[in-house]
Each structure stands twice: as structure tokens, then as C-alpha cells.
Amino acid sequence: MNWAISRRAQQLTSSAIREILKVTERPEVISFAGGLPSPATFPVAEMEAAVARVFADNPQAALQYAATEGYLPLREFVAKRYQVDVERVLITTGSQQALDLIAKVMIDPGSPVLVETPSYLGALQAFSLFEPEFVSVPTDDQGLLPESLTAELTAGARFLYALPNFQNPTGRRLPLERRQALVARARGLGLLLVEDDPYGELSYAGSQLPSLLSMNPDGVIYMGSFSKILAPGMRLGFVIAPPELHFKLCQAKQASDLHTPSFTQRIAYETIRDGLLERHIPTIRELYGKQCRFMLDSLARHMPEGVRWNAPEGGMFIWVELPEGLDSMALLEQAVQRNVAYVPGAPFYASNPRRNTLRLAFVTVSPERIEQGVAILGELFRQAIDAAAPQAKAA
Amino acid sequence: MNWAISRRAQQLTSSAIREILKVTERPEVISFAGGLPSPATFPVAEMEAAVARVFADNPQAALQYAATEGYLPLREFVAKRYQVDVERVLITTGSQQALDLIAKVMIDPGSPVLVETPSYLGALQAFSLFEPEFVSVPTDDQGLLPESLTAELTAGARFLYALPNFQNPTGRRLPLERRQALVARARGLGLLLVEDDPYGELSYAGSQLPSLLSMNPDGVIYMGSFSKILAPGMRLGFVIAPPELHFKLCQAKQASDLHTPSFTQRIAYETIRDGLLERHIPTIRELYGKQCRFMLDSLARHMPEGVRWNAPEGGMFIWVELPEGLDSMALLEQAVQRNVAYVPGAPFYASNPRRNTLRLAFVTVSPERIEQGVAILGELFRQAIDAAAPQAKAA
Numbered sequence: 001m002n003w004a005i006s007r008r009a010q011q012l013t014s015s016a017i018r019e020i021l022k023v024t025e026r027p028e029v030i031s032f033a034g035g036l037p038s039p040a041t042f043p044v045a046e047m048e049a050a051v052a053r054v055f056a057d058n059p060q061a062a063l064q065y066a067a068t069e070g071y072l073p074l075r076e077f078v079a080k081r082y083q084v085d086v087e088r089v090l091i092t093t094g095s096q097q098a099l100d101l102i103a104k105v106m107i108d109p110g111s112p113v114l115v116e117t118p119s120y121l122g123a124l125q126a127f128s129l130f131e132p133e134f135v136s137v138p139t140d141d142q143g144l145l146p147e148s149l150t151a152e153l154t155a156g157a158r159f160l161y162a163l164p165n166f167q168n169p170t171g172r173r174l175p176l177e178r179r180q181a182l183v184a185r186a187r188g189l190g191l192l193l194v195e196d197d198p199y200g201e202l203s204y205a206g207s208q209l210p211s212l213l214s215m216n217p218d219g220v221i222y223m224g225s226f227s228k229i230l231a232p233g234m235r236l237g238f239v240i241a242p243p244e245l246h247f248k249l250c251q252a253k254q255a256s257d258l259h260t261p262s263f264t265q266r267i268a269y270e271t272i273r274d275g276l277l278e279r280h281i282p283t284i285r286e287l288y289g290k291q292c293r294f295m296l297d298s299l300a301r302h303m304p305e306g307v308r309w310n311a312p313e314g315g316m317f318i319w320v321e322l323p324e325g326l327d328s329m330a331l332l333e334q335a336v337q338r339n340v341a342y343v344p345g346a347p348f349y350a351s352n353p354r355r356n357t358l359r360l361a362f363v364t365v366s367p368e369r370i371e372q373g374v375a376i377l378g379e380l381f382r383q384a385i386d387a388a389a390p391q392a393k394a395a
Numbered sequence: 396m397n398w399a400i401s402r403r404a405q406q407l408t409s410s411a412i413r414e415i416l417k418v419t420e421r422p423e424v425i426s427f428a429g430g431l432p433s434p435a436t437f438p439v440a441e442m443e444a445a446v447a448r449v450f451a452d453n454p455q456a457a458l459q460y461a462a463t464e465g466y467l468p469l470r471e472f473v474a475k476r477y478q479v480d481v482e483r484v485l486i487t488t489g490s491q492q493a494l495d496l497i498a499k500v501m502i503d504p505g506s507p508v509l510v511e512t513p514s515y516l517g518a519l520q521a522f523s524l525f526e527p528e529f530v531s532v533p534t535d536d537q538g539l540l541p542e543s544l545t546a547e548l549t550a551g552a553r554f555l556y557a558l559p560n561f562q563n564p565t566g567r568r569l570p571l572e573r574r575q576a577l578v579a580r581a582r583g584l585g586l587l588l589v590e591d592d593p594y595g596e597l598s599y600a601g602s603q604l605p606s607l608l609s610m611n612p613d614g615v616i617y618m619g620s621f622s623k624i625l626a627p628g629m630r631l632g633f634v635i636a637p638p639e640l641h642f643k644l645c646q647a648k649q650a651s652d653l654h655t656p657s658f659t660q661r662i663a664y665e666t667i668r669d670g671l672l673e674r675h676i677p678t679i680r681e682l683y684g685k686q687c688r689f690m691l692d693s694l695a696r697h698m699p700e701g702v703r704w705n706a707p708e709g710g711m712f713i714w715v716e717l718p719e720g721l722d723s724m725a726l727l728e729q730a731v732q733r734n735v736a737y738v739p740g741a742p743f744y745a746s747n748p749r750r751n752t753l754r755l756a757f758v759t760v761s762p763e764r765i766e767q768g769v770a771i772l773g774e775l776f777r778q779a780i781d782a783a784a785p786q787a788k789a790a
Contacts, residue, residue, distance in 0.1 A: 001613060003587050004553060005643060006525070009500040012646040039455035047458070048450045055443045060434035063442070063626035093488050093630075097652040104524060105404040126650045129499060130401070158399060192398050218396060231458035233657040235488075248400060251407040255521045256651070257492040262628040264656055 008129045020332055024341040030373035032360040033341040035168065035316065038291075039364075041284045042231045043276060050270035054263070066262035068254045070238070074269040078224070078238050084217060088240050090249055093260045095198055095225040095237030097253075099126035102194055102221060104252040105245065106158045107132045114153070114160035116144050118348030118357070120168045120196065123161055132158070134350035141310060143167065143174040146181035151189060159192040159221070164212060166199040166315025169348045169359040173313055176209050183215040191219075198225040198237075201281050203314035204289030218242050226268055228316075229281055234264045288316065288363050291370075295362040298371045302378030306385055309360075318360045319345070326384055328358040335380055340373045403524045415727055419736040425768035427755040428736040430563065430711065433686075434759075436679045437626045438671060445665035449658070461657035463649045465633070469664040473619070473633050479612060483635050485644050488655045490593055490620040490632030492648075494521035497589055497616060499647040500640065501553045502527045509548070509555035511539050513743030513752070515563045515591065518556055527553070529745035536705060538562065538569040541576035546584060554587040554616070559607060561594040561710025564743045564754040568708055571604050578610040586614075593620040593632075596676050598709035599684030613637050621663055623711075624676055629659045683711065683758050686765070690757040693766045697773030701780055704755075713755045714740070721779055723753040730775055735768045 024031040054062050069075065070091025079086035092098045099122065107113060107130035115124065117136040124134070135157065138148045144162060154160070162182070164174040174182070186193050195212045213222040217240075225237040241249055253259070292311075295318060299309055306323040320342075322328060328344040335341060345357025362370060419426040449457050464470065465486025474481035487493045494517065502508060502525035510519065512531040519529070530552065533543045539557060549555070557577070559569040569577070581588050590607040608617040614637075621631040636644055648654070687706075690713060694704055701718040715737075717723060723739040730736060740752025757765060 001585070001587075001637070003501075003637075003640060005500055005640075006503045006506070006553075008503075009643045009647065012643060036460050039459055042455060042458045044450070044454045044458070048454070051446050051450075055439070055446075059439045059443070060437060061628075063437045063439070063628040064434055065431050065622075065627045093652040093656075096650075100651045105400055106398075108401045108403075111401070122650070122653070129647065129650050158401075190396070192396075227460075231658075232460045233456075233458040235652060235654070235656040242396070242398075245398060245400075248404045248407060252404065252524065255491075255517070255524050256495045257488040257630060258517070259630070261488075261630040261656065261659055263626075264659060 008131060011128070020336055021341060021343070023336055029336070029339045029341055030365060030369045030376075031341040032362065032365065032373060033343045034361055034364060036361075036364055037228050037232060037316070038287060041287060043271065043280055046276055047231070047267060047271050050267045053270045054266045062263045062266045064262065066259050068250050068259045070260060071262055071265035071269060073273070074265045077269060077273065078240070082213065082222070082224075082240060084213070084240050087243060088246050090239050090241070090246060090253060091260050091265055092237045092239055092253070093257055094227060094232070094235040095196065095223045096122055096126065097256070098223045098237055098239040099123050101239065101249045101252045101256065102159075103127045103130040104256070105248045112155070112157040114157050115350045116162055116167065117350070118169055118345060119161065119350060120163060121348050123196065124348075124350055127161070136349070136351045141172070143172040143178065144182065146178050146185050149182070149185045149189065149191070154189050154191050157191060159194045160186065161194045161196065162212070163196045165197055165209070166202060166312055166317070168199070169317055169343070169345065170319040171310060171312030171315050171317040172319070173209065179209065179212060179215065183212055183219070187216060187219055193220045194223070195220050196223045198228050199315040201229050202285060202288055202316070204285050204292065205313065206282065206285060213240060221245060229277060229284065230268060230271065234268060236260065236264060236268050285314070288314070291362045291365075292318070294367045294370045295360065295374065298374035302375045304378060304382040304385055307381055316361055316363050318362065320358050320360060321354075322356040322358070322381060323385055323388070324356055325388055326381070327355045329355060331380060331384055335377060338376050338380065340376045342377070403526060406523070415731055416736060416738070418731055424731070424734045424736055425760060425764045425771075426736040427757060427760065427768060428738050429756055429759060431756075431759055432623050432627060432711070433682060436682060438666065438675055441671055442626070442662060442666050445662045448665045449661045457658045457661045459657065461654050463645050463654045465655060466657055466660035466664060468668070469660050472664060472668065473635070477608065477617070477619075477635060479608070479635050482638060483641050485634050485636070485641060485648060486655050486660055487632045487634055487648070488652055489622060489627070489630040490591065490618045491517055491521065492651070493618040493632055493634040494518050496634065496644045496647045496651065497554075498522045498525040499651070500643045507550070507552040509552050510745050511557055511562065512745070513564055513740060514556065514745060515558060516743050518591065519743075519745055522556070531744070531746045534567075536567065538567040538573065539577065541573055541580050544577070544580045544584065544586070549584050549586050552586060554589045555581065556589045556591065557607070558591045560592055560604070561597060561707055561712070563594070564712055564738070564740065565714040566705060566707030566710050566712040567714070568604065574604065574607060574610065578607055578614070582611060582614055588615045589618070590615050591618045593623050594710040596624050597680060597683055597711070599680050599687065600708065601677065601680060608635060616640060624672060624679065625663060625666065629663060631655065631659060631663050680709070683709070686757045686760075687713070689762045689765050690755065690769065693769035697770045699773060699777035699780055702776055711756055711758050713757065715753050715755060716749075717751040717753070717776060718780055718783070719751055720783055721776070722750045724750060726775060726779055730772060733771050733775065735771045737772070
């Protein structure tokens with residue numbers, strides 16, 4: 001039977017990358033593809049103790065239906081941490097759900113939505129279901145260019161979606177002056193900013209830049225996540241929004257899953273209520289900083305001339321640019337044959353993909369395997385550059 | 396700042412009922428309004444033991460990102476229980492999420508969607524966000540009337556949404572012959588059936604009727620839930636769909652929240668893997684059957700002539716019809732002043748609401764308070780009938 005499905009569902013197609021990356025689950029594959037945090041950072045013992053407290057305290061309440069807005073003590077924890085009114089805080093089923101809710105509340109078919117170049121693939125997917133018209137905002141190695149936000153480019157835009165901290169996929173952090181310029185421009189243009197910040201706490205040096213939210217709470221929807229600082233398998237995120245939008249997001253949330261499990265919210269709260277994050281996050285920063293240096297050292301040792309990459313100050317990703325003309329998607333198949341995987345950059349672009357880019361994730365791979373995998377990639381890229389060189393001359 | 400929001404978000408308005416029912420959280424209010432299962436039925440000790448096993452087994456995996464489709468052993472458990480291929484099973488964040496995903500995949504603005512008269516409010520809300528055109532299917536005291544499904548009524552319909560077992564709000568169970576007739580008609584019309592079944596296991600006598608799914612697996616999307624047989628605070632449901640629709644639902648799910656927490660899925664699986672449901676569900680049936688009889692006895696004692704209600708064979712709800720001309724919404728305010736609450740029937744209708752109807756939930760209220768609350772409602776309704784009588788004569 002061929003059932004009639006929605007227009008938005010018709011455009012959902014199986015991703016070619018996903019098919020290729022399925023093989024990376026084989027243990028012999030050195031995968032720089034996943035966006036997974038390191039399980040070594042999960043505070044297992046503390047969470048187990050927290051579960052015991054939840055069961056000792058009021059298990060019936062933890063297992064019953066609960067308020068759509070979220071578990072009040074957890075909302076208060078977030079409100080205090082971000083210095084906002086608790087009435088602006090909504091707990092979500094991972095920050096991916098916040099993307100879905102924001103899309104539901106803000107996007108009509110054809111609505112212009114501004115995104116960074118490149119941007120987070122999961123956001124592009126979540127928004128796509130609501131059929132916006134993506135508008136790519138120019139960036140350079142430091143991220144988004146605020147001066148590019150003209151009245152013409154932003155006309156009718158429902159919002160600008162930005163990841164100012166250690167962006168997925170590029171690892172870039174937006175400098176302070178650009179944040180200030182961005183917020184000022186947005187305010188002048190009446191442009192809503194959606195700030196996605198799953199990696200903000202993961203600065204290796206511990207230095208944090210002020211959030212867009214802190215600069216203009218009434219002009220920003222802020223999305224946070226416990227996935228990178230606690231554990232992603234709990235699916236706990238939150239969204240901080242101006243009151244009138246918070247109210248709409250709550251209504252959309254109620255229709256979407258009633259509420260995030262009260263059980264996991266209480267566990268998270270019991271885990272972090274007494275200052276765990278202050279002790280725990282520095283250990284993640286240290287591990288990820290070390291892993292990043294391993295990867296950067298390996299890249300320096302093995303990448304041929306013509307390959308460029310950045311040196312992130314935090315987060316989980318390095319962005320690599322091959323010489324123009326090379327296609328990281330075509331090369332992925334060869335890499336996977338040699339048991340190394342990465343994510344090609346093209347799908348992260350809402351328009352005009354740069355096919356010579358790719359993303360490397362480094363936090364879950366051992367130093368030995370980083371070295372080994374980067375050596376293989378270096379060799380592969382060198383061969384590709386050499387093979388392309390005569391063509392380039394001929395052209 | 397007045398941000399431009401989506402058309403679907405504009406139609407989201409605060410519910411008048413919700414506002415009235417907020418006061419029912421006061422402990423002195425006898426509430427027949429909630430749709431909450433009884434916390435006395437939550438298998439707390441078994442779940443606590445299950446959590447210990449999850450932590451002892453592989454906590455890192457339980458706390459890591461996981462497959463969108465769900466935790467494989469839990470999917471296999473569902474597949475075996477419903478005798479379907481595991482490839483058709485998707486675990487959802489409560490069955491409310493299944494409604495959202497089905498809407499995402501099936502509904503375009505203006506798509507006809509058939510619903511029972513009345514139908515589950517949460518489904519109407521979830522579907523509404525995708526702007527269908529609801530078509531109400533006639534029902535009687537036994538539920539949906541299959542012969543009403545003509546080619547004309549069902550023309551272009553994306554699906555028919557039905558709750559055959561102890562429907563929310565009416566408590567009705569669709570008889571076997573109607574199920575057979577419904578499935579046959581739907582097949583003939585090429586009409587997809589969406590079968591929502593959160594209460595199917597809650598037959599007081601333990602008797603179960605075959606699901607629509609079992610009668611035509613390729614023509615039915617089946618939604619199940621652990622909320623009423625385990626605990627709703629875990630937010631665990633599932634959807635069984637024909638392969639091509641399963642695939643689309645998974646893609647929509649990935650964009651919506653990546654996956655349901657692996658942590659809660661593993662806990663549920665560890666709780667039920669060794670036959671807990673077979674021991675546990677009969678205790679829920681017994682409790683709910685007893686509670687239903689208390690409520691029916693009280694209704695018989697206290698309701699004035701002209702008030703009708705049904706005697707459900709399972710589930711959590713009784714449906715009450717006041718004499719024509721009375722408005723249960725207007726009466727709710729008076730009831731709440733007397734510290735009793737229920738849910739008016741009107742919002743459960745997609746069109747032409749019958750304002751003289753209301754829903755009573757009885758599983759979380761003690762027998763003494765059921766008696767007391769029903770006595771107050773009986774008195775209130777008697778006064779309303781008496782007050783309306785002269786008008787009726789005058790009219």
C-alpha cells in the first residue's frame with residue numbers, strides 16, 4: 001500500500017553519509033565521525049547515588065505524570081546558573097527537542113531562517129521539517145560575520161540560529177567583539193537570535209565568553225544541554241526564552257511529549273544540586289583539551305601541504321579544509337576502506353556546500369588510534385592531491 | 396518585542412479548562428478531572444532493582460547516545476508481545492510523541508483526518524499543530540460506527556484515529572464485530588487506521604479483544620504505552636507501523652529528540668523482561684475495577700433523573716451525559732467552588748461539541764471521597780436541572 005504522506009515527510013531521504021558511516025561501528029574502524037562525548041566523563045557513581053536518593057525520597061512522584069515546564073528544582077537550578085527568571089526556563093528532551101519546538105513555534109513554510117555557514121546538521125534537519133527558506137550567513141575562521149547582517153539579508157527572517165561556542169561542526173568560538181556586534185545588529189534589525197550552546201562549558205582553558213543571552217535576554221532564545229557535561233543518554237536539555245515565546249514553547253511541548261521524564265530530571269537534579277558540575281566540568285575540559293592536542297599534533301605530523309585545519313579552544317571538533325577541488329565525500333569511501341572515518345562537511349551547509357571540508361571528532365579515540373588514523377588520512381589526502389595536481393595544471 | 400510566530404503557534408491558546416482545573420491541585424478538592432494512573436500501581440521496588448542492574452551491567456552504554464529506533468531488547472520485547480517484526484517497532488518518548496510523529500509524517504495543512512466523536516484531547520492538540528481538517532466520525536454508546544465510513548466521508552483522509560479500548564474520554568470499548576467491520580471498510584477504502592491503545596490491558600475482567608493491528612498489520616499504525624501498566628513518569632511508549640511508514644517515523648523522531656533516553660528504556664526492559672507484566676497487570680485491573688464499581692455505585696445513589704452514564708469494562712474513565720441544554724463547562728466553575736472537579740466533554744469534540752457531557756476519572760480517589768464528591772455533583776446537577784426546567788417549559 002502506498003500511503004499518502006505529508007510533503008515534509010516526502011523530503012526526508014536516507015542520508016548517504018549515514019549509510020557509509022554504518023560500517024564505522026566495526027571495532028577495527030578508527031572513527032573521527034561520531035559526535036559522542038567520552039563515556040569516561042559520565043559521573044556514573046554520582047548518578048547511581050542520585051537515583052538512590054530519588055527512590056528514597058518520593059518515587060511515586062518521580063514516576064507519575066508531571067508538569068510540562070519541567071521539574072521545578074531543576075528549572076530553578078538552571079535559572080540561577082544563567083541568572084534568568086525561572087518562568088523563562090523549559091526543560092526539554094535533549095536540546096534536539098528544543099530545536100523542534102522552536103521550529104514548531106516560529107517557522108511557517110517559506111519563512112526565512114538565518115543559519116551560519118556551515119551550521120549544525122541536526123538543526124538543519126529539525127528546521128527542515130517545517131519547510132523554512134534557509135539563508136546562509138557568511139562566516140570566516142572566527143565564525144559569523146555580524147556586518148553581513150544587513151536589512152536585506154535578514155528581511156522577514158524568523159530568527160538567526162547561531163552556535164557561538166565551539167560550534168558543531170567547525171569548533172569555532174565567536175570572539176567577544178563579534179558577539180557584541182551581533183547582538184547590537186540583531187536588536188537594531190528586530191531579529192530574534194537562537195543561541196545553541198551545548199559546548200559552552202568545554203573551554204579547555206576554562207575561559208568563558210558572555211552568552212548572547214546575557215547581552216540581551218529579551219531578544220534571545222537560549223538552548224542548553226546536559227548531554228556534554230553529564231550524560232547524553234538522559235536526554236536532558238533546556239530552553240530559556242522571553243516570556244511570550246516560553247509560553248508558546250510550553251504549549252508546543254505539551255502536544256509533543258507532554259513532559260520530559262520526571263524521573264531523569266530528578267536524577268539530574270540530585271546529581272548536580274550540591275556543586276558536582278564545578279568539580280566535574282574541569283575534568284572534562286582537561287581530558288578534551290588533551291585529546292585535542294593529540295589530534296593537532298598528529299595532523300601537524302601527517303597532513304600534506306595544502307590541507308588546513310583550525311586549533312579549537314574548546315569543544316569536540318576540528319574543521320579541516322582540503323585543497324579546492326577535492327571532494328571529502330568521495331574520499332570518505334576510500335577512508336572507510338582503510339578503516340578510518342570522518343564526517344564530510346557538505347551536509348552542514350544549508351546552501352553552496354564546500355565539498356573540500358570535513359569534521360574530525362577526537363574525544364572518544366585513544367591517542368594511539370588518533371595517530372594511526374590521522375596518518376592514514378594524511379596518506380589518503382596526499383594521494384588525492386597528487387592525483388588532482390595534473391588535472392589542475394591541465395585546467 | 397512582538398516576534399513573528401508561526402501560524403500553528405498563533406492558534407495555540409490557553410485552555411479555559413486548564414485555568415479552572417489549576418485550582419484542583421488544592422488538597423481539599425476532590426478531583427475526578429485528572430487522567431493520572433494510580434501511583435499505588437507503580438512497581439517501585441521492581442524498578443529500583445532494575446536500575447541497580449542497569450548500573451551493574453553497562454552504565455556507560457545506558458548513559459550514552461543511542462539508536463533512534465530504541466533499545467533493541469525492549470523493541471524485541473514489544474515485537475514478541477504484539478507478534479510483529481521487530482523492524483516495525485519504534486520506541487517513543489511516551490505515546491504522546493507517537494501522535495506528534497504520526498502528524499509530522501502524515502498531515503499537510505488541510506489534510507482530512509478522521510477522528511471519533513468525541514476523541515482524545517491530547518491527540519486533537521498534537522494533530523492540530525499540523526493544521527489538518529478534522530472530520531468527525533459518528534459514534535454511539537459502543538463507539539465508532541463503521542458503516543458511517545463512506546467513500547464520501549473518508550475522501551482524501553490521511554488516516555482514521557481510533558481508540559478501540561476503553562477510550563479516553565468515554566471509556567467505551569469497540570465490540571468485536573465493529574472492529575472487524577472497521578478493518579474491512581478501511582481496507583476497502585484504502586484508509587490507514589491509527590490505533591491508539593494505552594488502556595487495552597486494563598480490562599477489569601481480563602478479557603481482551605483483538606487489536607485492529609492484529610487484523611491488518613499492513614493497514615494499521617499501532618500506538619502503545621508503558622504509562623498505564625508501568626509508570627508514566629518514564630515517558631515510554633512505542634509505535635508499530637508498516638515498514639515504509641516506520642522508516643519515515645524514525646526520521647521524524649531523529650529530528651525531534653534523536654532518541655528516547657536509553658537509560659529509561661533499559662530500566663523498563665530490566666523491569667519487565669522476566670514476566671513482571673503478567674503478575675503486575677492483574678493487580679492494576681483489580682484495583683481499577685474496584686474503583687470503577689465504587690464510582691458506579693455512588694453515581695446510582697446520587698445522580699438525579701435525566702443524568703446518564705456508562706459502565707465501562709475497563710480503563711480509567713466514565714462518560715456522563717446531563718440532560719440536553721445543561722452546560723458542563725459552566726457547571727464546572729460551581730463544582731470547583733464546592734471542591735469537586737471533572738473535565739467537561741466539549742473539548743474532546745473536533746466539531747459540534749456536546750456541551751452536556753463530562754468525563755469522570757476514578758482510579759486515584761479513595762472510595763470515601765468518590766462517594767462524597769459524587770454526592771456533591773449529584774446535588775449540583777439536580778439544582779441545575781430544576782433551574783433549567785421552567786425555561787424548558789417556557790421554550
